Amino acid sequence: MDVVVCVKQIPDPADPGALDPETRTLKRDVKLILDESDSYGVEMALQLVDAAGEGEVTLVSMAPNNERSGLATALAMGAESAVLVSDPALQGSDSLTTAKILAAAIKEKNPDLVIAGSESSDGYTGTVPEQIAAVLDLPSVTAAKSITVDGSGIKVQRQTNAGYDDVECPMPCVVSVTAGVVEPRYPSFKGIMAAKNKPVDEKTASDLGFDEGSVGWAGAGQEIVEVAEAPQRDAGEVIEDDGEAYNRIVSFLEELKAI
Amino acid sequence: MTLSKIWVLAEAENGEVASTTLELLTKARDLADTVECFYAGDDADDLAETLGEYGCETVHQTGDLDGALVGVPTAAAVAAAVEAGDGPDAILCGTSYDGRDIAARLSVKLDRTAITNVVDLELDGEALVGTEPIFGGNTDVKTKFAGEGPFIALVRPKSFAPEPSGGAEADVEDLDVPDLGSSAGATVTDRHVEESDGPKLDEAGIVVAGGRGLGEAEKFAMVEDLAKALGGAAGASRAIVDAGWVPYSSQVGQTGKVVKPDVYIAAGISGATQHLVGMKGSKHIIAINKDPEAPIFGVADLGIVGDVHKVMPQLLEALASR
Numbered sequence A: 001m002d003v004v005v006c007v008k009q010i011p012d013p014a015d016p017g018a019l020d021p022e023t024r025t026l027k028r029d030v031k032l033i034l035d036e037s038d039s040y041g042v043e044m045a046l047q048l049v050d051a052a053g054e055g056e057v058t059l060v061s062m063a064p065n066n067e068r069s070g071l072a073t074a075l076a077m078g079a080e081s082a083v084l085v086s087d088p089a090l091q092g093s094d095s096l097t098t099a100k101i102l103a104a105a106i107k108e109k110n111p112d113l114v115i116a117g118s119e120s121s122d123g124y125t126g127t128v129p130e131q132i133a134a135v136l137d138l139p140s141v142t143a144a145k146s147i148t149v150d151g152s153g154i155k156v157q158r159q160t161n162a163g164y165d166d167v168e169c170p171m172p173c174v175v176s177v178t179a180g181v182v183e184p185r186y187p188s189f190k191g192i193m194a195a196k197n198k199p200v201d202e203k204t205a206s207d208l209g210f211d212e213g214s215v216g217w218a219g220a221g222q223e224i225v226e227v228a229e230a231p232q233r234d235a236g237e238v239i240e241d242d243g244e245a246y247n248r249i250v251s252f253l254e255e256l257k258a259i
Numbered sequence B: 001m002t003l004s005k006i007w008v009l010a011e012a013e014n015g016e017v018a019s020t021t022l023e024l025l026t027k028a029r030d031l032a033d034t035v036e037c038f039y040a041g042d043d044a045d046d047l048a049e050t051l052g053e054y055g056c057e058t059v060h061q062t063g064d065l066d067g068a069l070v071g072v073p074t075a076a077a078v079a080a081a082v083e084a085g086d087g088p089d090a091i092l093c094g095t096s097y098d099g100r101d102i103a104a105r106l107s108v109k110l111d112r113t114a115i116t117n118v119v120d121l122e123l124d125g126e127a128l129v130g131t132e133p134i135f136g137g138n139t140d141v142k143t144k145f146a147g148e149g150p151f152i153a154l155v156r157p158k159s160f161a162p163e164p165s166g167g168a169e170a171d172v173e174d175l176d177v178p179d180l181g182s183s184a185g186a187t188v189t190d191r192h193v194e195e196s197d198g199p200k201l202d203e204a205g206i207v208v209a210g211g212r213g214l215g216e217a218e219k220f221a222m223v224e225d226l227a228k229a230l231g232g233a234a235g236a237s238r239a240i241v242d243a244g245w246v247p248y249s250s251q252v253g254q255t256g257k258v259v260k261p262d263v264y265i266a267a268g269i270s271g272a273t274q275h276l277v278g279m280k281g282s283k284h285i286i287a288i289n290k291d292p293e294a295p296i297f298g299v300a301d302l303g304i305v306g307d308v309h310k311v312m313p314q315l316l317e318a319l320a321s322r
Helices: A037-053 A070-075 A097-108 A128-136 A189-195 A245-255 B019-031 B048-053 B069-083 B097-110 B215-230 B237-243 B273-279 B308-320
Strands: A004-007 A009-011 A031-035 A057-063 A081-086 A113-115 A140-150 A152-161 A161-170 A171-177 A200-203 A222-229 A237-240 B003-010 B032-039 B060-061 B090-095 B115-117 B120-124 B127-134 B140-145 B151-157 B171-174 B187-193 B205-208 B233-236 B265-266 B283-289 B302-305
Touching: A004 A037, A004 A097, A004 A128, A009 A070, A009 A222, A031 A037, A031 A070, A031 B019, A037 A057, A037 A070, A037 A113, A037 A140, A037 A171, A057 A097, A070 A189, A070 B265, A081 A097, A097 A128, A097 A171, A097 B097, A097 B115, A113 A128, A113 A237, A128 A140, A128 A171, A128 B097, A140 B069, A140 B097, A152 A171, A161 A171, A237 A245, A245 B283, A245 B302, B003 B019, B003 B097, B019 B048, B019 B090, B019 B120, B019 B151, B032 B069, B060 B069, B069 B097, B069 B171, B090 B097, B097 B115, B097 B151, B140 B233, B151 B302, B215 B233, B215 B265, B215 B308, B233 B237
Parallel strands: A004 A057, A004 A113, A057 A081, A081 A200, A113 A171, A140 A171, A237 B302, B003 B032, B003 B090, B032 B060, B060 B171, B090 B151, B115 B151, B205 B233, B205 B265, B265 B283, B283 B302
Antiparallel strands: A009 A031, A140 A152, A152 A161, A161 B187, A222 B140, B115 B127, B120 B127, B127 B140
């Protein structure tokens, strides 16, 4: 069973991001890391391939500047190889173009299953997995909290507002997973060393058959027309607990007529 | 200027029109001459009165989908209507599991981008412009659709206040669902509802939420007890949902639920941007955290720098003795 996992390399969320005022894209001059929400997909894929007893996990990622450090983490976890679509022309791509590019890279691998995170921790559009499925004309299940393989299909518990649904889906298909679906492993020292020799196949947009005018800013169906500071809440009263602070909460709740 | 026609995704919860749908209908009335809905299912008749009351003139329903996950067939049916020339200038979906699936599929079917995380919409001439908060809400970006419609927007819950227009019951019409080819096949075989006592998290007037500062899963009981004492709902930060202490349905934040209660009490939550986006629209915020530098204090009306393990039991006792 061959599984492709879509992974995104993002600025460290602990180091808050900023928009480049000129290009109006996320500044990516900082070191990028594997999006934590993608580590669940990598782990899920490794477990499914392990259970199947055969097959490979391949990573597919897109970055404007041939960044690899996030891929190295996922390779160290146990993925066999990676495809990195890296091209300055991709800067400014919207989610639809991103999905088309990733889908083209995935198609060359012809996997049984494609796994992605439900949404990235930086852009959080949350549409790319379903868009990839639509481009590839495959069925899909989003917001999966568990996946098991059952013959030629999969069984998924899909998150809903009220609880979860049991969903069955034939393969090949695309599944997006929620955080917490599995506990991602930490790369071992052996894994980290092995990752250095694993193949990362670098491609440009034109390698995948896209001309430069159809991707990036030029191909985006949207334009950022304004970036402004959002109205902020004012901070209120802050007190240090001296053992009696709970009384202040009680009186505040009384003022608000909450009690 | 107004658009001539907007379609809003109608969703139902427990047999009633979802509040997000009513919010979107209210905004759509400002933006377009004609507001209509599309619906995944065959029971739009039951929703037509409420939808009409909020300005929807016609509901286009897919009919019985035989258990299929709604994204693929609904998007195919709407795309077919657009291609036949019967479609709208803009399509608005609430940010829900199904709303995301439908908008994403439609975006590919119609080869139009979808703008996501929208909290406000306006028109610039004939083009729709969405406002999306980024970096946990400290920056607002305005994004304008380029080229021709239909424009597709995924709008976050509670972005607009729902107001009825007093319209008549909506007409119900059927959409044709075309052959779905190789994209068909994802089917719901069973549904599980996780029951919870008390008011729903995204509707409660008071929300008490716990985070990693609670230290261990068992301590979440303090959060539940306080919510119960105040007649509110218990919520959680992503950190303790990911850790498996509480189910995902309790999560407040960017992923998870958006809440805007009268009173929000954050216990042991530092206030990562992920979390702030989901709760900073609350009318009043009380925060208890031992780190005086925690970002949650930046949005709190009342901040207690202290140990939740001391303050919460004292508070519970004080409330119990009233």
